[in-house]
Amino acid sequence: MKHIRTIINKEWAEVFKNRTVLYTTLLLPLVFAILPLIMLKSTAGSIPDMGDAATTGLPEGFVQSCEGLSGGDCLQVYLVSEFLFLFMMMPVIIPINIAAYSIVGEKTTRSLEPLLATPITTVELLAGKCLAAVLPAIGATYFSIGIFNLGLSLLKISPGVISYVNSPIWLLALLALGPLLSLISTLFALFISSRVTDPRVAEQISAVLIVPVMGVMLAQMAGVVTLNLTMMLIAIAAVAALAFAMLHLGNAIFERENILTRWK
Numbered sequence: 001m002k003h004i005r006t007i008i009n010k011e012w013a014e015v016f017k018n019r020t021v022l023y024t025t026l027l028l029p030l031v032f033a034i035l036p037l038i039m040l041k042s043t044a045g046s047i048p049d050m051g052d053a054a055t056t057g058l059p060e061g062f063v064q065s066c067e068g069l070s071g072g073d074c075l076q077v078y079l080v081s082e083f084l085f086l087f088m089m090m091p092v093i094i095p096i097n098i099a100a101y102s103i104v105g106e107k108t109t110r111s112l113e114p115l116l117a118t119p120i121t122t123v124e125l126l127a128g129k130c131l132a133a134v135l136p137a138i139g140a141t142y143f144s145i146g147i148f149n150l151g152l153s154l155l156k157i158s159p160g161v162i163s164y165v166n167s168p169i170w171l172l173a174l175l176a177l178g179p180l181l182s183l184i185s186t187l188f189a190l191f192i193s194s195r196v197t198d199p200r201v202a203e204q205i206s207a208v209l210i211v212p213v214m215g216v217m218l219a220q221m222a223g224v225v226t227l228n229l230t231m232m233l234i235a236i237a238a239v240a241a242l243a244f245a246m247l248h249l250g251n252a253i254f255e256r257e258n259i260l261t262r263w264k
Helices: 002-015 019-044 051-055 060-066 071-109 112-116 122-154 159-165 168-193 199-221 229-253 256-262
Strands: none
Touching (some): 019 122, 122 168
């Protein structure tokens, strides 16, 4: 653990000198928390409670999850369910910026040989670089959702909406799916940036991971899929399997011989 902590501290000291990375980590959580609050507050008084008529046009599978809520609350819960994908983008976006800059920094400063001369294992190297990107992303996500929950209370949003935000679906997304997505995003960015020499190229290629999240969000808006507990558990299982496979791949990619011959 001592070697891993040393790598994390080293990565943070170098990476956060980059203003783009720093601003993304600090400002993105604020934007992603405040934007949904503004939309919820602006729609709270403009949605008349017309009973079942208020839910006309919503996906059938979603309407079934609104049992016990008024029509207006159901519409707001539907809006909040789309915001969940917004929060899920943070664990994907932030690690890309950190990991991409980290690897290119190793190349430009030629600090690979001194690093590999230390008594550090491949697993420790990979763990340190991953945690250096994942921990700020998870912390930023939890900070953002904390502001969002506080804002819901201060703005006196409907208790039914607040209850949905604290439901098992959101808890699983934030406590399980978010960290797994962050790990996959970090590993993918590390793989890409180990093959390129420009952090912008690594960020642009790695940003393709945002597409699946956007795709699921659009699919839910179109009524193709319904965000429920079963879907969330399936997503966690699938993402966990992918993360496990990428960890094994990363152990091979980050062997000392490969690092010295390919990280040029």
